Amino acid sequence: MPTESPAMAHHTPLEDDSASGIAPAPPCTLVIFGGGGDLTKRLLMPALYNLAGGKLLADGFRVVGVDHNANDDAGWRRDLTETMQSFTRDGSAEFHADRIDPEDWGFIEERLHFRQGDFEADDLYRALADTITGNAVFYLAVSARFFGTVVDGLGKAGLLKQADDAFRRVVIEKPFGQDLASAQALNARILRQADESQFYRIDHFLGKETVQSLMALRFANGIMEPVWRREYVDHVQITAAETIGVEGRGAFYEPTGALRDMVPNHMFQLLCMVAMEPPNSFDAEAVRSEKAKLAEAVRPIPPGDAVRGQYAAGQENGRDVPAYRDEPNVAKDSDTETYVALKLEIENWRWAGVPFYLRTGKRMSGRQTEIAIHFKPPPHRLFRECGAGEPAPNVMRLRIDPEPGESTELNVKAPGPQMRLGRVETAFRYADFFDEKPNVGYETLLYDCMTGDATLFQRADNIEAGWAAVDPLIQAWADAPVESYAAGTPGPTGADDLLARDGRTWLPLEPG
Ligand code: BG6
Numbered sequence: 001m002p003t004e005s006p007a008m009a010h011h012t013p014l015e016d017d018s019a020s021g022i023a024p025a026p027p028c029t030l031v032i033f034g035g036g037g038d039l040t041k042r043l044l045m046p047a048l049y050n051l052a053g054g055k056l057l058a059d060g061f062r063v064v065g066v067d068h069n070a071n072d073d074a075g076w077r078r079d080l081t082e083t084m085q086s087f088t089r090d091g092s093a094e095f096h097a098d099r100i101d102p103e104d105w106g107f108i109e110e111r112l113h114f115r116q117g118d119f120e121a122d123d124l125y126r127a128l129a130d131t132i133t134g135n136a137v138f139y140l141a142v143s144a145r146f147f148g149t150v151v152d153g154l155g156k157a158g159l160l161k162q163a164d165d166a167f168r169r170v171v172i173e174k175p176f177g178q179d180l181a182s183a184q185a186l187n188a189r190i191l192r193q194a195d196e197s198q199f200y201r202i203d204h205f206l207g208k209e210t211v212q213s214l215m216a217l218r219f220a221n222g223i224m225e226p227v228w229r230r231e232y233v234d235h236v237q238i239t240a241a242e243t244i245g246v247e248g249r250g251a252f253y254e255p256t257g258a259l260r261d262m263v264p265n266h267m268f269q270l271l272c273m274v275a276m277e278p279p280n281s282f283d284a285e286a287v288r289s290e291k292a293k294l295a296e297a298v299r300p301i302p303p304g305d306a307v308r309g310q311y312a313a314g315q316e317n318g319r320d321v322p323a324y325r326d327e328p329n330v331a332k333d334s335d336t337e338t339y340v341a342l343k344l345e346i347e348n349w350r351w352a353g354v355p356f357y358l359r360t361g362k363r364m365s366g367r368q369t370e371i372a373i374h375f376k377p378p379p380h381r382l383f384r385e386c387g388a389g390e391p392a393p394n395v396m397r398l399r400i401d402p403e404p405g406e407s408t409e410l411n412v413k414a415p416g417p418q419m420r421l422g423r424v425e426t427a428f429r430y431a432d433f434f435d436e437k438p439n440v441g442y443e444t445l446l447y448d449c450m451t452g453d454a455t456l457f458q459r460a461d462n463i464e465a466g467w468a469a470v471d472p473l474i475q476a477w478a479d480a481p482v483e484s485y486a487a488g489t490p491g492p493t494g495a496d497d498l499l500a501r502d503g504r505t506w507l508p509l510e511p512g
């Protein structure tokens with residue numbers, strides 16, 4: 001990505017990107033199961049605070065936190081206020097503020113209520129049914145093993161019955177199932193209690209502005225779609241590389257692994273956004289149908305087209321870091337993968353024969369989430385014939401993290417008396433064009449759920465199609481050994497072989 005150029009500095013935002021003019025969400029009660037948990041503190045409260053700052057919450061908004069640990073309204077308010085204040089000192093990966101605005105936080109704080117309860121006990125749901133009237137969103141910020149239980153409890157207590165003047169919605173976090181069969185079973189179970197339109201299955205990648213912006217980039221620019229197809233695209237690389245390790249989440253990660261944690265959900269959302277057909281409209285069902293259609297066109301991945309790895313001891317930013325097997329709550333002989341690379345094929349008219357390569361891993365040499373479209377070379381080798389050199393293929397990189405933006409490499413004439421090709425990059429960073437509002441990625445998702453816009457949430461068929469594509473790998477890897485790679489490197493060598501087999505190479509990861 002370039003440093004800021006004069007042209008970039010004198011930009012004019014094309015759209016009014018201020019929050020003003022957006023109506024507040026209708027009044028509702030947000031019931032957070034897992035109110036004492038990490039997600040509530042790190043992401044949901046900062047997101048609600050940002051929504052309050054944008055005047056996007058109605059006066060009648062309130063929050064009920066439910067947790068099995070003892071607390072009360074005053075105690076919960078105090079805990080969350082302390083956590084919010086701590087972000088002004090330490091920040092978190094997603095949220096840092098120089099100060100917490102007393103008015104905006106006060107708006108949230110005075111609307112916080114706490115209820116202690118056992119997610120498995122009917123009396124919790126009966127008590128909630130006695131106090132909740134009108135619109136309600138039930139947010140399941142709990143361990144996945146409680147998803148079915150909580151939805152059953154809500155359903156049996158009548159809390160999911162909607163009326164003309166009252167919606168009832170359920171937000172479900174990931175992981176939604178551990179494989180195809182369990183995802184299907186969970187879908188069947190929850191759909192016995194309420195209609196599909198009431199379920200909002202979250203994938204936080206869809207809360208990232210630049211993931212949403214992929215639709216604008218593709219469908220608001222006439223120059224993109226004509227070349228966005230097999231005739232012009234050689235292959236696509238989708239990368240979600242992290243430098244962090246499992247970060248104390250060993251107990252969750254051990255039975256999960258990189259494949260389940262990242263591929264059928266986050267990586268498939270990126271895949272759908274970049275490869276789906278243009279929807280007929282921005283109606284949620286129109287968009288979700290195109291995404292589901294794309295995911296269903298992915299050929300189940302043969303184990304021979306995938307590689308997995310696990311990080312050994314190594315270095316992160318010059319500091320020694322332990323092997324995955326030495327992380328807390330990880331078995332010394334664990335075969336859980338912390339890295340996956342795979343090749344997938346999309347069996348449809350637009351993409352037949354164009355490989356999509358996906359890779360994701362922890363403790364890699366760089367933090368980078370991006371989609372890279374590798375275009376085919378021009379059909380006639382004009383420049384080679386005149387000795388100017390071979391034009392390098394054009395690569396368009398759509399960067400999601402850490403610095404959202406786009407860049408495309410082009411061939412131009414290098415200055416001088418002879419015709420010689422040189423390589424340049426055209427690029428932009430979102431930050432150069434827009435005043436980015438503080439955002440932890442959950443603001444849009446919470447607001448959309450309260451306003452009933454399900455575009456960015458996953459429908460049952462989309463989730464199941466993701467699992468169906470990776471199911472052969474889950475089966476094949478159940479007892480298979482895992483290749484190792486040193487922490488702080490680009491991943492196992494098998495991943496390079498996977499592309500070398502097709503005469504291709506991964507784009508290098510930028511260090512950081
Ligand atoms: C989560 C995974 O869903 O996504 C984590 O469970 C992963 O393991 C994270 O680190 C990555 O998200 P982001 O937004 O940091 O790229």
